[in-house]
Amino acid sequence: xxxxxxxxxxxxxxxxxxxxxxxxxxxxxxxxxxxxxxxxxxxxxxxxxxxxxxxxxxxxxxxxxxxxxxxxxxxxxxxxxxxxxxxxxxxxxxxxxxxxxxxxxxxxxxxxxxxxxxxxxxxxxxxxxxxxxxxxxxxxxxxxxxxxxxxxxxxxxxxxxxxxxxxxxxxxxxxxxxxxxxxxxxxxxxxxxxxxxxxxxxxxxxxxxxxxxxxxxxxxxx
Numbered sequence: 402x403x404x405x406x407x408x409x410x411x412x413x414x415x416x417x418x419x420x421x422x423x424x425x426x427x428x429x430x431x432x433x434x435x436x437x438x439x440x441x442x443x444x445x446x447x448x449x450x451x452x453x454x455x456x457x458x459x460x461x462x463x464x465x466x467x468x469x470x471x472x473x474x475x476x477x478x479x480x481x482x483x484x485x486x487x488x489x490x491x492x493x494x495x496x497x498x499x500x501x502x503x504x505x506x507x508x509x510x511x512x513x514x515x516x517x518x519x520x521x522x523x524x525x526x527x528x529x530x531x532x533x534x535x536x537x538x539x540x541x542x543x544x545x546x547x548x549x550x551x552x553x554x555x556x557x558x559x560x561x562x563x564x565x566x567x568x569x570x571x572x573x574x575x576x577x578x579x580x581x582x583x584x585x586x587x588x589x590x591x592x593x594x595x596x597x598x599x600x601x602x603x604x605x606x607x608x609x610x611x612x613x614x615x616x617x618x619x620x621x622x623x
Contacts, residue, residue, distance in 0.1 A: 402424065402425055402428045402595075403595070405417065405421050405424060405425065406425075406595055406597050406598070406622070407597075409421070409463070409622060410597050410622060414463050414622060415463075415621065415622055416463050416464075416466050416619060416620065416621050416622065417463060417619075417620040417622070418461050418462055418463045418465070418499050419459065419461055419465075419468070419502060419617065419618060419619065420436070420438045420461050420499065420500075420502055421463070421620070422601075422618040422619050422620040423436065423615070423618050425591065425601075425618075425620050426587070426588065426591070426601065426603060426615060426618050426620075429584075429587030429588060429590060429591050430583045430584060430586070430587035431515070431583075431584040431587055431588065431603065431606075431615050431618075432580065432584070432612055432613060432614045432615065433614065433615045433616075433618070434504050434505050434507050434607075434614055434615065434616045435452055435504065435505040436502055436503065436504035436505065437452075437502070437503050438461055438499065438500045438501075438502055439488075439500055439501050439502075439503055440500045440501075442484075442485050442488045442489065445458070445484050445485070445488045445501055445503050446481045446484045446485060448503045449478070449481065449484045449503050450481065452503070452504075452505045453505070454478065454479045454480065454506075455476075455477045455478055455479050455506040456478050456484070456503055456504060456505060456506055457474065457475065457476050457477075457478065457503075457504045457505075457506045457616075458474075458475045458478060458484065458487050458488065458491060458501055458502065458503055458504075459473060459474045459475075459491075459501070459502040459504065460473035460474075460491045460492075460494065460495050460498050460501060460502075461498060461499045461500050461501065461502040462495065462497060462498050462499050463499075464497065465495065465498075466619055466621075471494075471495070472494060473491060473494060473495060475487045475490075475491070476506065477506060478506075484503070488501055504616065507607050507609045507614055507616055508607075508609075509573075509607035509608045509609045509614075510570070510571065510573065510608075511566050511567075511570065511573070511576075511607070511608040512531070512532040512533035512604075512605035512606065512607055512608070513529070513530065513531065513532040513581075513605065513606040513607075513608065513613060514528070514529070514530055514531070514532030514533075514542070514602075514603065514604040514605065514606060515527070515528065515529055515584060515585060515588055515601075515603040515604075515606055515615075516528035516529075516588075516600070516601060516602050516603065516604070517547070517588050517589070517591065517592045517598070517600060517601035518599075518600050519592070519599055519600070520546075523546045524546065524547070524592075524593075525546070525547040525589065525592025525593055525598075526544050526545065526546050526547065526592075527544065527545050527546075527547055527549060527557070527585055527588055527589045527592070528542050528543070528544050529542065529543055529544075529557045529558065529561070529585055530542030530543060530561050531561060531563050531566075532604045532605040532606055533604070533605045541561050541562050541563050542561065543557050543560040543561055544557075545557055545585075545589070547588075547589030547590065547592045547593050548586070548589050548590055548593050549585055549586045549589040549590075550586075551582050551586065553585075553586075554581070554582035554583075554585040554586050555578065555582055557585060558578055558581060558582065558585075567581075567608075573608070573610075573611075574610065574611040575611060576608050576611055576612075576613060577611045577612055577613070580611075580612055580613060581613045584603075584606070584613060588601055588603070596623075597622050597623055598620060598621075598622065598623075599621045599622055599623045600619075600620070600621035601618070601619070601620050601621070602618070602619045602621075603615045603617070603618050604617060605617065
Protein backbone atom coordinates (compact mmCIF):
# COMPACT_ATOMS: atom_id res chain seq x y z
CA UNK A 402 0.00 0.00 0.00
CA UNK A 403 2.91 2.32 0.70
CA UNK A 404 4.04 1.81 -2.93
CA UNK A 405 0.70 3.12 -4.22
CA UNK A 406 0.90 6.24 -2.03
CA UNK A 407 4.58 6.92 -2.71
CA UNK A 408 4.09 6.55 -6.47
CA UNK A 409 1.16 8.99 -6.43
CA UNK A 410 3.12 11.51 -4.33
CA UNK A 411 6.10 11.32 -6.71
CA UNK A 412 3.76 11.94 -9.63
CA UNK A 413 2.45 15.04 -7.86
CA UNK A 414 -1.11 13.71 -7.71
CA UNK A 415 -3.69 15.12 -5.30
CA UNK A 416 -5.88 12.01 -5.28
CA UNK A 417 -5.73 8.28 -5.79
CA UNK A 418 -7.98 6.67 -8.35
CA UNK A 419 -11.02 4.81 -7.05
CA UNK A 420 -9.31 1.48 -7.72
CA UNK A 421 -6.22 2.54 -5.76
CA UNK A 422 -8.41 3.98 -3.00
CA UNK A 423 -10.30 0.69 -2.74
CA UNK A 424 -7.05 -1.24 -2.34
CA UNK A 425 -5.95 1.13 0.44
CA UNK A 426 -9.14 0.88 2.49
CA UNK A 427 -9.47 -2.87 1.93
CA UNK A 428 -5.96 -3.30 3.35
CA UNK A 429 -7.20 -1.55 6.50
CA UNK A 430 -10.08 -3.98 7.07
CA UNK A 431 -12.96 -2.32 5.23
CA UNK A 432 -15.22 -4.67 3.24
CA UNK A 433 -15.39 -3.54 -0.40
CA UNK A 434 -17.72 -4.61 -3.20
CA UNK A 435 -16.18 -7.05 -5.68
CA UNK A 436 -14.60 -5.14 -8.55
CA UNK A 437 -12.00 -5.41 -11.29
CA UNK A 438 -10.10 -2.80 -13.28
CA UNK A 439 -10.44 -3.74 -16.94
CA UNK A 440 -8.42 -2.48 -19.90
CA UNK A 441 -10.35 -4.01 -22.81
CA UNK A 442 -13.97 -4.60 -23.75
CA UNK A 443 -13.42 -8.37 -23.72
CA UNK A 444 -11.93 -8.22 -20.24
CA UNK A 445 -14.86 -6.08 -18.99
CA UNK A 446 -17.38 -8.64 -20.29
CA UNK A 447 -15.42 -11.54 -18.77
CA UNK A 448 -15.28 -9.85 -15.34
CA UNK A 449 -18.98 -8.96 -15.43
CA UNK A 450 -19.90 -12.54 -16.34
CA UNK A 451 -17.68 -13.83 -13.53
CA UNK A 452 -19.27 -11.50 -10.93
CA UNK A 453 -22.81 -12.02 -12.09
CA UNK A 454 -25.26 -9.30 -13.09
CA UNK A 455 -26.22 -6.59 -12.40
CA UNK A 456 -22.94 -4.68 -12.40
CA UNK A 457 -21.82 -1.06 -12.25
CA UNK A 458 -19.23 0.39 -14.64
CA UNK A 459 -17.11 3.46 -13.88
CA UNK A 460 -14.36 5.34 -15.61
CA UNK A 461 -11.27 5.03 -13.42
CA UNK A 462 -8.61 7.72 -13.13
CA UNK A 463 -7.03 9.83 -10.39
CA UNK A 464 -8.42 12.84 -12.27
CA UNK A 465 -12.00 11.57 -11.90
CA UNK A 466 -12.84 12.34 -8.26
CA UNK A 467 -16.43 13.30 -9.22
CA UNK A 468 -17.36 10.49 -11.58
CA UNK A 469 -21.14 10.78 -11.36
CA UNK A 470 -21.15 14.49 -12.19
CA UNK A 471 -18.86 13.78 -15.15
CA UNK A 472 -21.23 11.12 -16.49
CA UNK A 473 -18.66 8.38 -15.94
CA UNK A 474 -20.85 5.97 -13.94
CA UNK A 475 -23.35 3.50 -15.40
CA UNK A 476 -25.64 1.51 -13.07
CA UNK A 477 -27.71 -1.65 -13.27
CA UNK A 478 -26.02 -3.22 -16.28
CA UNK A 479 -27.62 -6.59 -16.92
CA UNK A 480 -25.94 -8.32 -19.88
CA UNK A 481 -22.75 -8.62 -21.94
CA UNK A 482 -24.12 -6.49 -24.79
CA UNK A 483 -24.68 -3.59 -22.41
CA UNK A 484 -21.21 -4.03 -20.90
CA UNK A 485 -19.59 -3.78 -24.34
CA UNK A 486 -21.65 -0.74 -25.31
CA UNK A 487 -20.99 1.14 -22.07
CA UNK A 488 -17.28 0.29 -22.19
CA UNK A 489 -17.09 2.14 -25.52
CA UNK A 490 -19.18 5.05 -24.25
CA UNK A 491 -17.06 5.59 -21.14
CA UNK A 492 -13.71 5.23 -22.89
CA UNK A 493 -14.82 7.73 -25.57
CA UNK A 494 -15.89 10.29 -22.95
CA UNK A 495 -12.55 10.72 -21.18
CA UNK A 496 -8.87 10.55 -22.02
CA UNK A 497 -6.05 9.07 -19.94
CA UNK A 498 -8.23 6.54 -18.11
CA UNK A 499 -6.50 3.83 -16.09
CA UNK A 500 -9.28 1.56 -17.29
CA UNK A 501 -12.94 0.81 -16.65
CA UNK A 502 -13.90 -0.41 -13.20
CA UNK A 503 -16.47 -3.21 -13.32
CA UNK A 504 -18.13 -3.63 -9.93
CA UNK A 505 -20.78 -5.94 -8.55
CA UNK A 506 -23.93 -3.87 -7.99
CA UNK A 507 -25.08 -4.19 -4.40
CA UNK A 508 -28.47 -3.23 -3.06
CA UNK A 509 -29.25 -2.08 0.45
CA UNK A 510 -31.84 0.20 2.03
CA UNK A 511 -29.34 1.61 4.54
CA UNK A 512 -26.26 3.66 3.69
CA UNK A 513 -23.49 4.95 5.95
CA UNK A 514 -20.39 7.10 5.53
CA UNK A 515 -16.88 6.82 6.97
CA UNK A 516 -14.36 9.59 6.53
CA UNK A 517 -10.94 10.76 7.62
CA UNK A 518 -9.69 14.34 7.81
CA UNK A 519 -6.72 16.09 9.41
CA UNK A 520 -7.33 18.72 12.08
CA UNK A 521 -4.60 21.33 12.54
CA UNK A 522 -4.62 20.73 16.30
CA UNK A 523 -5.63 17.10 16.77
CA UNK A 524 -4.26 15.43 13.63
CA UNK A 525 -6.15 12.60 11.88
CA UNK A 526 -9.84 12.39 12.86
CA UNK A 527 -12.37 9.72 11.90
CA UNK A 528 -15.94 10.62 10.93
CA UNK A 529 -18.92 8.25 10.92
CA UNK A 530 -22.58 8.78 10.16
CA UNK A 531 -25.58 8.40 7.92
CA UNK A 532 -24.47 8.20 4.30
CA UNK A 533 -25.66 8.46 0.74
CA UNK A 534 -27.68 11.53 -0.23
CA UNK A 535 -28.47 12.28 3.43
CA UNK A 536 -24.87 12.97 4.54
CA UNK A 537 -24.95 16.68 3.75
CA UNK A 538 -28.68 17.18 4.39
CA UNK A 539 -29.05 15.64 7.86
CA UNK A 540 -25.42 15.95 9.03
CA UNK A 541 -25.95 13.00 11.37
CA UNK A 542 -22.24 12.36 12.01
CA UNK A 543 -19.81 11.89 14.86
CA UNK A 544 -16.02 12.27 15.17
CA UNK A 545 -13.07 10.79 17.06
CA UNK A 546 -9.35 11.51 17.04
CA UNK A 547 -7.28 8.60 15.66
CA UNK A 548 -6.04 6.08 16.58
CA UNK A 549 -9.31 4.51 17.72
CA UNK A 550 -9.82 1.71 20.22
CA UNK A 551 -12.67 -0.72 19.68
CA UNK A 552 -14.51 1.04 22.54
CA UNK A 553 -14.12 4.36 20.69
CA UNK A 554 -15.52 2.85 17.50
CA UNK A 555 -18.52 1.25 19.23
CA UNK A 556 -19.28 4.55 20.98
CA UNK A 557 -19.26 6.32 17.61
CA UNK A 558 -21.72 3.81 16.21
CA UNK A 559 -24.12 4.48 19.10
CA UNK A 560 -23.81 8.27 18.93
CA UNK A 561 -25.57 8.95 15.65
CA UNK A 562 -29.23 9.99 15.94
CA UNK A 563 -30.32 7.39 13.39
CA UNK A 564 -28.59 4.48 15.15
CA UNK A 565 -31.86 2.48 15.16
CA UNK A 566 -31.29 1.95 11.43
CA UNK A 567 -28.36 -0.24 12.44
CA UNK A 568 -30.63 -2.64 14.33
CA UNK A 569 -33.04 -5.10 12.70
CA UNK A 570 -34.86 -3.01 10.10
CA UNK A 571 -37.73 -3.93 7.77
CA UNK A 572 -36.80 -7.58 7.73
CA UNK A 573 -33.07 -6.90 7.38
CA UNK A 574 -30.69 -8.14 10.10
CA UNK A 575 -28.85 -5.90 12.53
CA UNK A 576 -25.51 -4.67 11.23
CA UNK A 577 -22.35 -6.54 12.17
CA UNK A 578 -21.05 -3.94 14.64
CA UNK A 579 -17.70 -5.67 14.99
CA UNK A 580 -17.14 -5.38 11.23
CA UNK A 581 -18.17 -1.72 11.29
CA UNK A 582 -15.91 -1.02 14.29
CA UNK A 583 -13.02 -2.72 12.48
CA UNK A 584 -13.57 -0.44 9.48
CA UNK A 585 -13.58 2.69 11.65
CA UNK A 586 -10.42 1.61 13.48
CA UNK A 587 -8.72 0.73 10.18
CA UNK A 588 -9.46 4.09 8.57
CA UNK A 589 -8.08 5.86 11.64
CA UNK A 590 -4.94 3.73 11.49
CA UNK A 591 -4.41 4.73 7.84
CA UNK A 592 -4.36 8.37 8.90
CA UNK A 593 -1.86 7.67 11.65
CA UNK A 594 0.37 5.43 9.54
CA UNK A 595 0.46 7.41 6.29
CA UNK A 596 1.15 11.10 6.77
CA UNK A 597 0.67 11.71 3.03
CA UNK A 598 -3.06 10.91 3.33
CA UNK A 599 -5.05 14.13 3.87
CA UNK A 600 -8.59 12.76 3.57
CA UNK A 601 -10.54 9.57 3.03
CA UNK A 602 -14.16 9.50 1.91
CA UNK A 603 -16.09 6.23 1.89
CA UNK A 604 -19.62 7.05 0.79
CA UNK A 605 -21.79 5.14 0.50
CA UNK A 606 -21.02 2.24 2.78
CA UNK A 607 -24.02 0.03 2.04
CA UNK A 608 -25.37 -2.41 4.62
CA UNK A 609 -25.63 -5.58 2.57
CA UNK A 610 -27.21 -8.30 4.69
CA UNK A 611 -25.48 -7.55 7.96
CA UNK A 612 -22.14 -6.41 6.50
CA UNK A 613 -21.09 -2.80 5.84
CA UNK A 614 -19.65 -2.80 2.30
CA UNK A 615 -17.92 0.13 0.57
CA UNK A 616 -19.08 0.73 -3.00
CA UNK A 617 -17.11 3.94 -3.52
CA UNK A 618 -13.95 5.40 -2.00
CA UNK A 619 -11.68 8.39 -2.48
CA UNK A 620 -8.27 8.97 -0.90
CA UNK A 621 -6.99 12.56 -1.08
CA UNK A 622 -3.30 13.28 -0.64
CA UNK A 623 -1.63 16.27 1.00
